[in-house]
Amino acid sequence: MHTNPHPARIAPRFLASNALSLLGNSIAAVALPLILLATTGDALAAGTLALICAVPQMVIGVVGGAALDRFNRRDISILSDLVSAASVALIPVVDMLWGLNFGWFVALGLLGAVGDIPGMTARDALLPAVVARDKADLQRFMGLTQSLDSLTTIVGPAAAAFLIGAVGGVPSLWLTAALSFAAALVTCTVPRSVGAEGLRGSGAEADGRSALASAFGALRTGARVLFRTDGVLTASTLLSFGIIMVMGSFQGLVLPVHFTEIGRPELLGYVLSAMSLGLLASSLAYAALAPRLARRTWYLLSLAGMAAGVAVLGTLPDLPVMLLGAVLLGVSAGPASALLGFFMLDRIPEQDRGSALGAQNSLVMIAAPAAVFATSAAVTAFGEAPAAYGLVACWFVITVLAVGAKGMRRLDDAEPSSAAAAPAAAAPAAEAEVPSTQA
Structure with missing residues (x-):
């Protein structure tokens, strides 16, 4: 029996699986809010659904992260994708057999969370092993992964827009x-x-209690690292939350309500694709031109451009102007996203990276739905236009605080704190999620 001296590379299969899963999620992210609004006719229902699912999602995310240290990550990824496929496929099935209502959305939303959150984490945990098996360069592979992800988030909303216009929201699932x-x-x-x-x-070797205890222990450790060890890291984390909460409320509620009201729900996908296209272009440009300007300069230019883009979107203008605003927002977000991602990688101690990123994701699972619920209440009480203006006002407050944050005033001179710079002993590398304009 002969051993193959050149085993088949597994990285292309990993990338293909990741792209397929992300493409499906990108289409669903456009279609599901529109389907919910068309079914219930109530903006508050969308916010309520997000809030109901938030706590179970957080628990599932925390426990799932602990499980990934004990069970085969490839198997968890497969099982998660199968659960996600079933939860989405059941929506058109239920619609055909019994008709959709809010209760069905809650039940299927919780089932989808069981698949989506552990699946995303499982792929992140698999990545270093895939790179090591193929003897690939991690930095180049991450660049390829992020480029492919960006392209997918451009294609996904556009595909959703086409499908919704051609066959309708539910069949597109x-x-x-x-x-x-x-x-x-x-x-x-x-x-x-x-x-x-x-x-x-x-x-x-580990029962459910030990897994849960270790998971919440990791959550406490991660929160301490993010909020108590380094001013730059704390400011970066809070700004990331602000981006996710405000942009998530625009994408998940205000814009779907607006386009549903004017009878053109498919246009939502084109606006989100324009935003992603701008983000991809500016991320590539920043990678090439970053050394030519100081970090603080990139930071201020990015925040100013994002404020202008949010202001344009907040007026809910006609489609051509809205597309320009979406492109401006995406282009402006690229440098800030790259900088925040860099600070996460540079300043989180390697031995605490998994705990810190897991804590960040878990907290986002609460913060983002809470913001969407508050926005849905504002839309129900005052309408989508006043709610959009309120989000613009929130973003300007976030911008002022981000510009004036003490930790972000001397970015080019800042060095990681002693806690963040502490060396780690053979801890597996993990990649920070770069905040984007899409939640």
């Missing part, structure tokens, strides 16, 4: 379910041994 199922099939071709690398122990 069949493609989303098929993409998640295809992602699971592709991941099945990744050797199971890759998912077992770096595990602390088998599932038989």
Whole structure:
């Protein structure tokens, strides 16, 4: 029996699976708010649904993160994609058999959270093992991954807009379910041994209580690192939350309500694709031109441009002007996103990186739905235009605070704190999520 000296590369299969899953999620992110609004006719229902799902999502995310240290990550990724596919496919099935209502959205939304959140984390945890197995360069591979993700977030909303216009919102979800199922099939071709690398122990060695305790211990550690060790890191984390909350409220509520009211729900996808296209272009430009300007200069230019873009979107103008505002917002967000991602990587201690990023994701699961719920209440009480103006006002407050934050005043001279700079002993590398204009 001969051993193949050149084993097949698994990175292309990993990238394909990740792209398929993300493409399905991008389509669903456009279609689901529109379907919910068309079904209930109530903006508050969308915010209430987000809030109801928030706490279970956080718990699932925390427990799922702990499980990834004990169970095969490749298997969890496959199972998560299958659960996601089932939760989305059940929406058109329920619509055909019984008719959709708010209760069905809650039940299927919770089922989807069981699949989506652990699945995303499982792929993040698999990435270093995939790179090591193929003996690839991590930095180049991350660049390829982020470029592919950006392209997917451009194609996904545009595809959703086309499908909603051609076949309707609910039927478009069949493609989303098929993409998640295809992602699971592709991941099945990744050797199971890759998912077992770096595990602390088998599932038989740890009961549910120890997994839950370790998960919440990691959450406490991560929150301490994010908010109590470094001024730049704290300011970056809070600004990231502000971006996610305000932009998530625009994308998940105000814009869907606006386009539903004018009878053109498919236009939402084109606006989000324009935003993603601007973000991709400016991220590539920043990568090429970053050394030519000081970090503080990039930071201020980015915040100013984002404020202008949000102001344009907040007026809910005609489509051509709104597309220009979306492009301006995306272009302006690129440098800020890159800087915030850099600060996360540079200043979080390597041995605490998983805990810190897990804590950030868990807190976002609460903060973003809370913001969407507050926005839905404002839309119900005052209408989408006043709610949009309120979001613009919130963003200007965030901008002023971000500009004046003590930790962000001397970015080019700042060095990581002693806690952040502490060396780690053989901790696995993980990549920080770069905040974007899409939640």
